[in-house]
Amino acid sequence: MSSRFHVAGIGNAIVDVIATCEDDFISKHALNKGAMTLIEAERAEELYALMPPGIEMSGGSCANTIAGIASLGGQSAYIGKVCEDQLGAVFAHDVRALGVHFDTAPIKGQPPTARCLILVTPDAERTMNTYLGACVELTPDDVDEEIIAAAQVTYMEGYLWDRPEAKEAYLKAAATAHDAGRRVSLTLSDTFCVERHRESFRDLVRGHVDILFANEDEIMALYEVDSFEAAVEAVRGDCEMVALTRSEKGAVILAGTQHYEIPARTFGRVVDTTGAGDLFAAGFLAGLTQGRHLAECGKMGVIAAGEIISHVGARPERPLARLMEEEL
Amino acid sequence: MSSRFHVAGIGNAIVDVIATCEDDFISKHALNKGAMTLIEAERAEELYALMPPGIEMSGGSCANTIAGIASLGGQSAYIGKVCEDQLGAVFAHDVRALGVHFDTAPIKGQPPTARCLILVTPDAERTMNTYLGACVELTPDDVDEEIIAAAQVTYMEGYLWDRPEAKEAYLKAAATAHDAGRRVSLTLSDTFCVERHRESFRDLVRGHVDILFANEDEIMALYEVDSFEAAVEAVRGDCEMVALTRSEKGAVILAGTQHYEIPARTFGRVVDTTGAGDLFAAGFLAGLTQGRHLAECGKMGVIAAGEIISHVGARPERPLARLMEEEL
Numbered sequence: 001m002s003s004r005f006h007v008a009g010i011g012n013a014i015v016d017v018i019a020t021c022e023d024d025f026i027s028k029h030a031l032n033k034g035a036m037t038l039i040e041a042e043r044a045e046e047l048y049a050l051m052p053p054g055i056e057m058s059g060g061s062c063a064n065t066i067a068g069i070a071s072l073g074g075q076s077a078y079i080g081k082v083c084e085d086q087l088g089a090v091f092a093h094d095v096r097a098l099g100v101h102f103d104t105a106p107i108k109g110q111p112p113t114a115r116c117l118i119l120v121t122p123d124a125e126r127t128m129n130t131y132l133g134a135c136v137e138l139t140p141d142d143v144d145e146e147i148i149a150a151a152q153v154t155y156m157e158g159y160l161w162d163r164p165e166a167k168e169a170y171l172k173a174a175a176t177a178h179d180a181g182r183r184v185s186l187t188l189s190d191t192f193c194v195e196r197h198r199e200s201f202r203d204l205v206r207g208h209v210d211i212l213f214a215n216e217d218e219i220m221a222l223y224e225v226d227s228f229e230a231a232v233e234a235v236r237g238d239c240e241m242v243a244l245t246r247s248e249k250g251a252v253i254l255a256g257t258q259h260y261e262i263p264a265r266t267f268g269r270v271v272d273t274t275g276a277g278d279l280f281a282a283g284f285l286a287g288l289t290q291g292r293h294l295a296e297c298g299k300m301g302v303i304a305a306g307e308i309i310s311h312v313g314a315r316p317e318r319p320l321a322r323l324m325e326e327e328l
Numbered sequence: 329m330s331s332r333f334h335v336a337g338i339g340n341a342i343v344d345v346i347a348t349c350e351d352d353f354i355s356k357h358a359l360n361k362g363a364m365t366l367i368e369a370e371r372a373e374e375l376y377a378l379m380p381p382g383i384e385m386s387g388g389s390c391a392n393t394i395a396g397i398a399s400l401g402g403q404s405a406y407i408g409k410v411c412e413d414q415l416g417a418v419f420a421h422d423v424r425a426l427g428v429h430f431d432t433a434p435i436k437g438q439p440p441t442a443r444c445l446i447l448v449t450p451d452a453e454r455t456m457n458t459y460l461g462a463c464v465e466l467t468p469d470d471v472d473e474e475i476i477a478a479a480q481v482t483y484m485e486g487y488l489w490d491r492p493e494a495k496e497a498y499l500k501a502a503a504t505a506h507d508a509g510r511r512v513s514l515t516l517s518d519t520f521c522v523e524r525h526r527e528s529f530r531d532l533v534r535g536h537v538d539i540l541f542a543n544e545d546e547i548m549a550l551y552e553v554d555s556f557e558a559a560v561e562a563v564r565g566d567c568e569m570v571a572l573t574r575s576e577k578g579a580v581i582l583a584g585t586q587h588y589e590i591p592a593r594t595f596g597r598v599v600d601t602t603g604a605g606d607l608f609a610a611g612f613l614a615g616l617t618q619g620r621h622l623a624e625c626g627k628m629g630v631i632a633a634g635e636i637i638s639h640v641g642a643r644p645e646r647p648l649a650r651l652m653e654e655e656l
Contacts, residue, residue, distance in 0.1 A: 055384065086413055
């Protein structure tokens with residue numbers, strides 16, 4: 001079967017509001033440093049009022065990955081829910097301007113398009129506070145089966161698990177992809193997200209996921225083990241392919257008996273780590289769907305992640321395809 | 329009389345949408361490179377659809393200056409019109425988060441908050457396309473006389489001259505300021521803006537303006553002369569104080585018989601020249617209202633401008649007060 005898309009993604013469609021702050025802002029307002037915390041509308045208003053001036057740009061974990069794949073020259077599609085408001089228009093513009101297929105029907109009225117209030121501290125760590133807004137309206141009906149069946153890989157974010165309807169959308173997409181002989185991929189998203197959904201995630205990883213993305217902390221949380229090595233041992237066999245990121249220690253790729261260690265890449269100073277995992281997944285999946293060797297897929301992952309942490313924001317600042325030509 | 333504010337500003341309240349592009353995008357879509365072009369709603373939609381992915385951040389020439397003054401530790405107030413929509417909320421948040429007094433009543437419904445579509449080319453030049461939206465609703469009623477009377481300097485942008493009601497608002501503010509024994513300041517904004525309003529601007533400069541800001545091209549356009557020296561000769565005597573910016577050649581400050589030449593400052597690579605003039609005015613006016621020597625005011629101007637052109641966007645990325653401590 002021909003593949004119209006290299007990758008189709010399903011995720012929470014979010015606009016990021018990014019500001020830099022000192023560490024005392026994080027402690028004073030009791031934020032969970034380095035994590036993604038879900039917040040309600042009222043808290044979002046309150047926190048926004050306290051935040052320094054910011055910039056707005058499209059975000060959303062899976063959407064960042066899809067944007068990265070497009071920037072790498074891949075054909076991709078995205079499914080996610082925005083509202084028919086100004087931030088929804090910004091989100092839709094930014095993903096479509098990259099040539100990504102995006103036609104999930106926006107909701108009218110309320111709730112508004114989701115936003116993630118991101119505070120970046122001088123250590124380049126990001127602390128995220130997400131108001132899901134319109135994302136709560138994503139249902140299985142939004143999963144366009146034709147798109148899923150036409151994509152080599154369907155990629156989804158663990159954050160979707162925070163809502164029952166989105167979870168159903170996920171399972172529908174996974175079943176559709178597998179019926180079409182396609183692969184299903186998942187990122188565990190965040191340690192707290194793993195804590196919230198550990199048993200579900202373990203079942204998912206064993207039963208539905210072909211390609212798993214996680215960072216060191218997330219994979220250890222999934223298997224409740226104290227060392228990275230123990231987590232590697234545990235995940236081996238649960239999935240066809242596993243890509244584990246370890247910040248400055250780079251990445252580890254596992255597939256059957258294959259095992260590759262890929263050193264990290266940086267381009268100048270590390271400014272903002274938002275989107276590092278998302279862009280690693282973009283590089284890896286772009287390589288995989290271009291039929292490249294696994295070690296090279298891993299290398300593409302660390303290069304894309306390296307670009308994203310060299311500036312503020314989780315969308316590439318320069319065409320990643322060109323960067324790969326220079327760096328690979 | 330005590331001054332609650334160092335500077336009060338009146339301007340078009342705009343959110344910038346900034347994207348980088350190659351030069352061929354500018355020529356292909358017949359944009360006026362380096363200038364500010366007014367566009368209607370339909371053209372704004374059309375151009376936005378063509379633009380690469382962007383970032384959104386608060387802008388507006390005078391608002392950038394006011395934000396800069398706040399970042400320099402000055403007490404400032406801003407008068408400008410947004411709509412009660414998401415981009416209006418972003419604009420209001422960003423200026424208030426700096427401690428700026430901003431309480432111009434937003435409009436409800438239509439038109440939406442103004443936006444400026446900015447294309448930054450590899451030479452760091454910016455090409456601006458402004459849809460004025462809610463700005464067209466600014467009237468003399470929005471000029472809060474108490475604020476104007478309580479500010480040492482009232483600063484306004486020449487762009488206001490593009491609309492009759494905004495022009496009336498300007499004249500009301502100027503009269504109020506002078507009645508209260510305050511100073512009135514104007515920036516000529518843009519060469520095309522000067523071409524549109526040359527006679528009015530000349531009358532204004534002679535009759536109402538105490539402190540004039542312009543760049544080399546703008547001041548030459550105002551007096552229809554072919555050399556910077558001829559423009560300097562012409563403007564001398566028309567205004568109490570004149571601050572002229574000359575890009576990499578720095579700035580020239582004139583006041584009575586005083587004449588200072590200030591070399592330009594840069595901080596690393598020049599990335600995006602958006603806001604250079606706005607931030608020069610911020611540094612200069614902050615210095616002036618702190619009672620500093622004119623040459624030092626000019627130096628503060630070039631330092632603030634140097635910071636703004638070192639990154640994307642027209643709002644400071646770091647506290648300018650701290651930068652001045654290091655650089656002065």
